[in-house]
Amino acid sequence: MKKSLQLLAGVFMAAIFMIAATAASAQTTKDEFLGKWVNSKQFTLDVLDKMPDSGMDYKTDPGAMSFKEQIHHIGNAIVGISQGFLKGGDPGFTIDLATASRADLADYVSKCYDYGTSAMKALSEADGAETIEVFGNNVTRRQVMALLMDHSTHHRGSAIAYLRVQGVEPPAFVGF
Secondary structure (H helix, E strand, O other): OHHHHHHHHHHHHHHHHHHHHHHHHHOOOHHHHHHHHHHHHHHHHHHHHHOOHHHOOOOOOOOOOOHHHHHHHHHHHHHHHHHHHOOOOOOOOOOOOOOOOHHHHHHHHHHHHHHHHHHHHHOOHHHHHOEEEEOOEEEEHHHHHHHHHHHHHHHHHHHHHHHHHOOOOOOOOOOO
16 A cells, blocks of 8 residues: 555656646747747748749639738738737838739738737736737737737748649748
């Protein structure tokens, strides 16, 4: 019986250490996150650069966003979510997508990422840890930052699929 209790206590302690180690290693600092954010910006601009002008209005389906709209949506979401949930102010820039050139769109998306970066950097540790309601969920502002990364990745992935359908080799992924 004593050996069973010792074994059970040992297993319990090992589980506690494993959970603590996992929790500690799963955390990403703001600086680490922002390093990946800069990478996300460049990858998005590289994807935009690869699409020929003839494919900018391509849609996979009549109800889907065009390639140009996918890229624009990434930027718009960064600004809108940063304003609404990351304490961002007026970005001071807009774009008319209907008349925008590729260069205009690249400049807009670049500014959107930079705006998001500024909003994220301005958050204190307390701001980042604050729980707020976002789309019906109670999450921290740090989770909102992760949402922005996930959202950008999702729509950039769609844009990459559009490249492939157009016979264009997408840019190589760079992890770090």
